[in-house]
Amino acid sequence: MKTLIINGSPRVNGDTAALVRELRAHLSGEVAELSAYRAKLSPCVDCRACARVKGCAIDDDMRAIYGDDFDNAVIASPVYYSTLPGQMMNIASRFQVQRNAKYELNDPFVLRPKRAGLILVGGGKGNENGAVRMSAVLFRMMNASGFGAHTVLSMNTDTVPAAEDETALEGVRSLAVWLNGGE
Numbered sequence: 267m268k269t270l271i272i273n274g275s276p277r278v279n280g281d282t283a284a285l286v287r288e289l290r291a292h293l294s295g296e297v298a299e300l301s302a303y304r305a306k307l308s309p310c311v312d313c314r315a316c317a318r319v320k321g322c323a324i325d326d327d328m329r330a331i332y333g334d335d336f337d338n339a340v341i342a343s344p345v346y347y348s349t350l351p352g353q354m355m356n357i358a359s360r361f362q363v364q365r366n367a368k369y370e371l372n373d374p375f376v377l378r379p380k381r382a383g384l385i386l387v388g389g390g391k392g393n394e395n396g397a398v399r400m401s402a403v404l405f406r407m408m409n410a411s412g413f414g415a416h417t418v419l420s421m422n423t424d425t426v427p428a429a430e431d432e433t434a435l436e437g438v439r440s441l442a443v444w445l446n447g448g449e
């Protein structure tokens with residue numbers, strides 16, 4: 267079993283990192299992490315090659331997602347302006363390959379079904395609703411489901427760092443149980 271964690275934080279030792287560390291400590295099987303800020307990831311540049319030939323013409327770390335060799339998809343990210351950070355939007359834009367495969371090539375590019383888990387942190391005024399909605403789009407593209415019942419929030423990091431948020435830490439441990447194949 268393999269879990270792919272897409273980490274949307276630019277901070278190596280920030281709040282997202284603290285919860286990802288706890289998750290990794292409780293996950294069994296193989297775990298891979300794709301850092302939206304440190305991986306080589308281009309946004310979609312609308313070259314429209316994927317409307318002629320199935321798949322993306324840009325060869326970069328999106329391979330980790332397109333390769334579809336994972337059983338669980340986790341999005342772990344800070345909330346920026348009530349949605350996901352721009353680098354996460356870059357990843358979302360690369361699913362244009364699916365739109366073009368379906369509507370231009372009539373040859374759908376569908377990933378295998380998998381389990382989904384969501385971890386969001388925030389410490390400002392904007393709430394998490396936009397980030398949850400955008401994560402739902404990303405999960406749908408990855409054919410990952412179930413995050414509704416497996417979402418962990420730590421939304422007061424300005425006063426309580428995620429590393430000290432006992433409710434969030436417990437939530438992450440429950441998320442690991444589900445990703446490990448539990449109910």
Ligand SMILES: Cc1cc2nc3c(=O)[nH]c(=O)nc-3n(C[C@H](O)[C@H](O)[C@H](O)COP(=O)(O)O)c2cc1C
Pocket residue numbers: 275276277279280281282283343344345346347348349387388389390391392393421423424
């Ligand atoms: C550009 C920017 C925008 C932000 N917007 C929000 C927001 O809308 N809502 C919120 O709760 N926190 C917001 N924050 C605060 C971060 O989400 C918060 O500090 C978070 O804990 C950082 O996580 P990290 O340490 O994992 O990067 C924002 C921070 C930045 C840098």
